[in-house]
Amino acid sequence: xxxxxxxxxxxxxxxxxxxxxxxxELAQRVGLSPWQLHRMFQQATxxxxxxxxxxxxxxxxxxxLQPGQxxxxxxxxxxxxxxxxxxxYKDAPRMLGMPPAAFRAGGAQQSIRFAVGECSLGSxxxxxxxxxxxCVLLGDDAEALVHGLQDRFPxxxxxxGDAAFETTMAQVAAxxxxxxxxxxxxxxxxxxxxxxxxxxxxxxxxxxxxxSYTELARRIGQPGASRAVAGACAANPVxxxxxxxxxxxxDGSISGYRWGVERKRALLLREAAQAGRDPRQALPALF
Numbered sequence: 465x466x467x468x469x470x471x472x473x474x475x476x477x478x479x480x481x482x483x484x485x486x487x488x489e490l491a492q493r494v495g496l497s498p499w500q501l502h503r504m505f506q507q508a509t510x511x512x513x514x515x516x517x518x519x520x521x522x523x524x525x526x527x528x529l530q531p532g533q534x535x536x537x538x539x540x541x542x543x544x545x546x547x548x549x550x551x552x553y554k555d556a557p558r559m560l561g562m563p564p565a566a567f568r569a570g571g572a573q574q575s576i577r578f579a580v581g582e583c584s585l586g587s588x589x590x591x592x593x594x595x596x597x598x599c600v601l602l603g604d605d606a607e608a609l610v611h612g613l614q615d616r617f618p619x620x621x622x623x624x625g626d627a628a629f630e631t632t633m634a635q636v637a638a639x640x641x642x643x644x645x646x647x648x649x650x651x652x653x654x655x656x657x658x659x660x661x662x663x664x665x666x667x668x669x670x671x672x673x674x675x676s677y678t679e680l681a682r683r684i685g686q687p688g689a690s691r692a693v694a695g696a697c698a699a700n701p702v703x704x705x706x707x708x709x710x711x712x713x714x715d716g717s718i719s720g721y722r723w724g725v726e727r728k729r730a731l732l733l734r735e736a737a738q739a740g741r742d743p744r745q746a747l748p749a750l751f
Contacts, residue, residue, distance in 0.1 A: 472504065476516065479517040487514070576592065576593055576623065577592055577623050578590065578599070584641060585727050587609055588601070588637060589603075589613060591622075592652070598617075599616060599701050600702040600705055643704050644739055659699055665680055665683050666680070666707050669707060672738070672741050673710065674710050677697075680693050694719075698720075718750065729750055
């Protein structure tokens with residue numbers, strides 16, 4: 465392990481305690497300025513020290529709220545290191561994606577509507593909570609997509625979409641044919657602070673254009689985190705609506721795509737054409 469990696473690893477352990485040290489305290493421990501440590505930590509992990517501490521606490525909260533791990537939500541609050549319940553309930557929606565009591569009950573009170581159909585890219589699954597679309601999956605096997613939804617939300621109540629849900633399904637299916645138009649539906653996607661930043665940056669890439677993983681990392685202010693950016697792209701739960709297909713290798717060629725590189729190629733070519741650009745000039749590496 466390099467000296468930098470060892471230093472960052474020590475900082476991570478310190479940030480995982482019940483009352484994590486401040487950036488200034490961390491910097492003093494390792495003999496660096498706060499600015500130097502902040503930059504080094506962010507380049508190595510893709511997160512600031514503060515965001516890392518919050519992400520760790522979120523994992524502890526989720527583990528503590530698992531059925532059988534605590535007698536009540538109140539016990540879980542203090543068992544996960546919170547000094548006040550008000551702070552816990554303020555953070556809970558971001559960390560859990562649902563109210564703490566529902567999470568502790570295994571998500572049994574959460575209802576997710578879904579439907580499976582076909583589009584020119586293959587099988588398509590669309591799922592939504594009351595807040596918005598939470599999952600858009602593409603593949604070759606409709607049954608496998610349903611299993612993927614079950615794996616992602618193992619404790620939620622999955623309900624087949626009714627006639628009203630067909631409108632949502634139709635809008636997402638239309639997005640597959642005309643990805644440049646975007647999706648005018650609310651999304652309900654949960655992710656780490658870093659993942660959310662990457663997904664927001666993806667949505668800012670104009671249709672018909674691409675950026676590299678390195679460039680996307682630079683755009684979110686973390687030029688050394690290109691691998692972490694690639695991981696956040698791979699974790700995107702809503703195909704096309706969050707356009708992770710617009711990220712390519714540094715040489716412009718396409719790399720791995722959660723839903724298949726040929727689908728990625730097709731989406732990029734469609735977007736270039738719909739944006740009025742010559743695909744051979746806009747995306748020469750694809751030919």
